[in-house]
Amino acid sequence: MxxxxxxxxxxxxxxxxxxxxxxxxxxxxxxxxxxxxxxxxxxxxxxxxxxxxxxxxxxxxxxxxxxxxxxxxxxxxxxxxxxxxxxxxxxxxxxxxxxxxxxxxxxxxxxxxxxxxxxxxxxxxxxxxxxxxxxxxxxxxxxxxxxxxxxxxxxxxxxxxxxxxxxxxxxxxxxxxxxxxxxxxxxxxxxxxxxxxxxxxxxxxxxxxSSTYTTQAPASDCIVLSASFGTFTSPNYPSSYPENANVCWLITGAYSITLQFNNFETETGKDTLKIYLGPTISSELFADLSGSYIPNQITKYTESMLLVFTSDSANSYAGFSITYQIVRQSTTSPSTTSSPPTTDPPTTTPYTTPYTISSTKAPTYAPIICETTTEFQTTTGFPTTTEFQTSTEHSSCGGLISGYSGIINSPNYPYEYENNLDCRYLIQVPCGYRVRLYFNSFNTESGYDFVNVHDGPSTSNYLILRASGTTRPSTVYSSSNEILLRFTTDSSGTRSGWQATFEYYY
CATH class of the missing domain: 2.60.120.200 (Jelly Rolls)
Incomplete structure (x- = not known):
């Protein structure tokens, strides 16, 4: 004593x-x-x-x-x-x-x-x-x-x-x-x-x-969802969920999982729904959701997904209702609009990959269905879509970039970018593949100049990355063959900007 x-x-x-x-x-x-x-x-x-x-x-x-x-x-x-x-x-x-x-x-x-x-x-x-x-x-x-x-x-x-x-x-x-x-x-x-x-x-x-969840598999501690589709809700929904709630759902047996949010209302910053791409909280944290904004639909190519909902000791709200759908591996090769090549594709822009790609073949996920079957054309201007009709005067800012891999930079990189930019880069890889994007360097005015990456061709698609400052962001993985990278700057203060590499992956 x-x-x-x-x-x-x-x-x-x-x-x-x-x-x-x-x-x-x-x-x-x-x-x-x-x-x-x-x-x-x-x-x-x-x-x-x-x-x-x-x-x-x-x-x-x-x-x-x-x-x-x-x-x-x-x-x-x-x-x-x-x-x-x-x-x-x-x-x-x-x-x-x-x-x-x-x-x-x-x-x-x-x-x-x-x-x-x-x-x-x-x-x-x-x-x-x-x-x-x-x-x-x-x-x-x-x-x-x-x-x-x-x-x-x-x-x-x-x-x-x-x-x-x-x-x-x-x-x-x-x-x-x-x-x-x-x-x-x-x-x-x-x-x-x-x-x-x-x-x-x-x-x-x-x-x-501290989290009260173990880093081991949740097993019987979570509600296991293994049907091909269904709907789950927060406790007592649509009435207010209880205080000090601690509930989890485990979706398993999948090759891709889609979540459609029917309703979402929790106390901002206090009562949260976390989504992990895997069976435990040691898996990659994909989203941390709270507030009254209904999230966009999420589709991720993962074998399992863990959702954890916690609430504090005050201020309960209606909670959420979520419909999920599981796509499983087919026993036969399904037909697609664009078949993957049998050999590794050429690199359209020469560069040195900063890491070694494993020779082990990645899992065969459900096929990606693309909206177009035409071959991609690399352009230096803006595509004729509403998303890219911008008033920016910078001709080298944004545009459609397609191919198996390549490098994109902020304007003037490695010299300082300009003020009042709104650059939108639509990155496309061939149908049947997904996009992997990582940043070789990153330096923007913290809290003022931002890089946003959307999981799809539009700013209405799910926001998978928002970055500003000098910390190099994590690698981004898409769920389709397209991502939109948007770079915005305010009216004062510039930095050297950023350089990013995109490449296809299965």
């Missing part, structure tokens, strides 16, 4: 003293320094994991650290005594204290940095927080959350669209910590606050929640 008490006292002492250290965490062009060699690294990362939650009602940041390098710092503020009288915060959902990016007497602009101690994140862990951003200039202030492992950061959240002069509302945001196995890392908030007296960035109610 005495030994346990001594350990807890030692841990409390370590966490109380970390605020005195202020190592600089450079932003953007310099790798982040995470103090992995400092004193806090001696604290058991598994024990720290249980201490990360903070609603700041205690009046301290602990166990989080303020590591701001300049004139803006994270400080706990009480609603009754704001640090900046001309820019008072709205009342939080609970309590009266929160952490705020506080400027000096001259209201100097700058970057505020809030870092967690090193802790162990497990698969399925999720971080959530409330935030408030206000700015005199539209999208002038920004809040980002990144996950750092071995001094390499991965952006989880980038928030600027709520930065308006009239914003007096706390909102909630959440993100899954991207780990497949228990991993030691650090969470870092970057908050940029401008110099106008109206500008403000604040955070409250930081929680790191």
């Amino acid at each position: 005495r030994a346990t008490l001594i350990c807890w006292l030692l841990l409390a002492s370590l966490l109380a003293n970390v605020g005195a250290r202020s190592p600089v965490l450079p932003k953007f062009d310099v790798d982040i320094i995470t103090s992995l060699d400092s004193e806090d690294a001696k604290v058991d990362p598994k024990l720290v994991r249980t201490l990360l939650d903070n609603n700041f009602e205690s009046g301290t940041l602990s166990p989080w650290y303020d590591e701001s390098p300049g004139y803006v710092n994270w400080r706990v503020e009480n609603l009754a005594s704001p640090s900046e009288a001309n820019s008072t915060a709205p009342k939080p959902a609970t309590g009266s204290q929160y952490v705020r990016a506080t400027r000096n007497a001259d209201l100097a602009s700058g970057l505020a940095i809030l870092r967690s101690p090193t802790f162990t994140a497990s698969p399925g862990d999720r971080v959530s927080f409330d935030f408030w951003i206000r700015s005199k200039r539209p999208e002038g202030n920004n809040l980002e959350l990144v996950w750092v492992v071995d001094r390499t950061e991965q952006q989880l959240v980038s928030l600027s669209q709520f930065s308006t002069l009239s914003n007096y509302e706390w909102r909630t945001q959440s993100a899954v910590i991207p780990v497949d196995v228990p991993t030691e890392g650090v969470l870092v908030f970057y908050g940029y606050c401008g110099s106008n007296y109206e500008d403000a960035v604040a955070i409250d109610n930081i929680f790191v929640e």
Whole structure:
């Protein structure tokens, strides 16, 4: 008992003293320094994991650290005594204290940095927080959350669209910590606050929640759906689902699975439906859905799919109704409009593949039915479809690109792209194949200039990637022979842009 008490006292002492250290965490062009060699690294990362939650009602940041390098710092503020009288915060959902990016007497602009101690994140862990951003200039202030492992950061959240002069509302945001196995890392908030007296960035109610699901096969813990088609719903649908719900469905025995959302209404950021491309939560997380927007139809070529629905302890909604359809492997070769070639196709654009393709033959999935049987023609202009009728003046921006493989760049790459772009690249591989797209390099203005990739030929198709900043996005796989890549930029600030390689796969 005495030994346990001594350990807890030692841990409390370590966490109380970390605020005195202020190592600089450079932003953007310099790798982040995470103090992995400092004193806090001696604290058991598994024990720290249980201490990360903070609603700041205690009046301290602990166990989080303020590591701001300049004139803006994270400080706990009480609603009754704001640090900046001309820019008072709205009342939080609970309590009266929160952490705020506080400027000096001259209201100097700058970057505020809030870092967690090193802790162990497990698969399925999720971080959530409330935030408030206000700015005199539209999208002038920004809040980002990144996950750092071995001094390499991965952006989880980038928030600027709520930065308006009239914003007096706390909102909630959440993100899954991207780990497949228990991993030691650090969470870092970057908050940029401008110099106008109206500008403000604040955070409250930081929680790191553990998944209650095992990484093993769910077996009898989930509702198994093996019929060729059917409909499943959230508990009690169309009445409100219960609080603290924890339900999963496993779709098996497939070569492709289609989900059609008949209705969808959950508490945004709190009650979520996660879709995994595989039988466990260690499989690839394809979608994390919440809110009142009805998602587009999803078709994925996978043998199984796991759907996990969880709700918190407040605010239940109607939930969802989903119709699924399974396509199974045919015992005979079905006829298609375009037969795959018997030999490897030629490469239309010379390049060096940055990885080795396995010689093992991939599984034979259900055939892709294409809307056209004509041969593709590579063009430098815009196809005569509504999707590509754009007012952009850049003749090299977007267009139809087809073939077995190739490389596409942002305009002027590797030099800086221009402002006010809306480039739409329709990428097509021959019928009977799918598109694999990966980025060789990526550098856009974070939170302002975006690459969106849609699983199909139109922006109305499912959005499978939205990326901005300097972190190279994950590889994208389509469910058909077409994807649409859309690149948009705002009216100020440019970067070197991006280069991407597309290629066919079975």
